[in-house]
Amino acid sequence: MDIIAPARRPGRRPNFPPEFKRKVVEATFQSGASVSLIAREHDVNANLVFRWRQQYQEGLFGPVSQSATLLPVQVIEVPIDLPQVIQSPPECHSVIVVEAGKAKLRITGTPDPQTLQAVLQQLLR
Structure with a gap:
């Protein structure tokens, strides 16, 4: 797994590339992931990651990464025996x-x- 490090300039706010933002945000969408823990792992403020998540959902980071793949699904109809409903009088x-x-x-x-x-x-x- 390659780690993309953010570009840091001394005395200025860091300018994170979209690939880095996308990688961090997609990590937060994994099952059981903690946004604050992932933010700390990448040396980023958690509030910034929450803002990136919103921007990601608005489509501001470009197309979704190619790592997401669709899996084949097979739907099988299973007959269910329902109990007989007793109708009450009108x-x-x-x-x-x-x-x-x-x-x-x-x-x-x-x-x-x-x-x-x-x-x-x-x-x-």
Whole structure:
């Protein structure tokens, strides 16, 4: 692996070549990579590397390096047995109001018939 060293001029800000910037930025995109660690390895400020990453994504460093290669992919359809879906009865927007003495019962939707019968028997005693 060749290391491209940045060109340094005494007393001035370094002028990093695009190849160096691209190499540093692409290293930060590797799985598990730490931007600050990679910046330290290349003797560059991490904030500068973050700016380079943004510029890289905007395409300011030219075309993507040729080291990126596409791999062949094969898509295989696998049949999946889905559980049978039980359809609920259609939603009803009706309201039943039962008043017995001081008690008032309001039922909305579609109640279970057995539960409704038990509640009404207790309410109307």
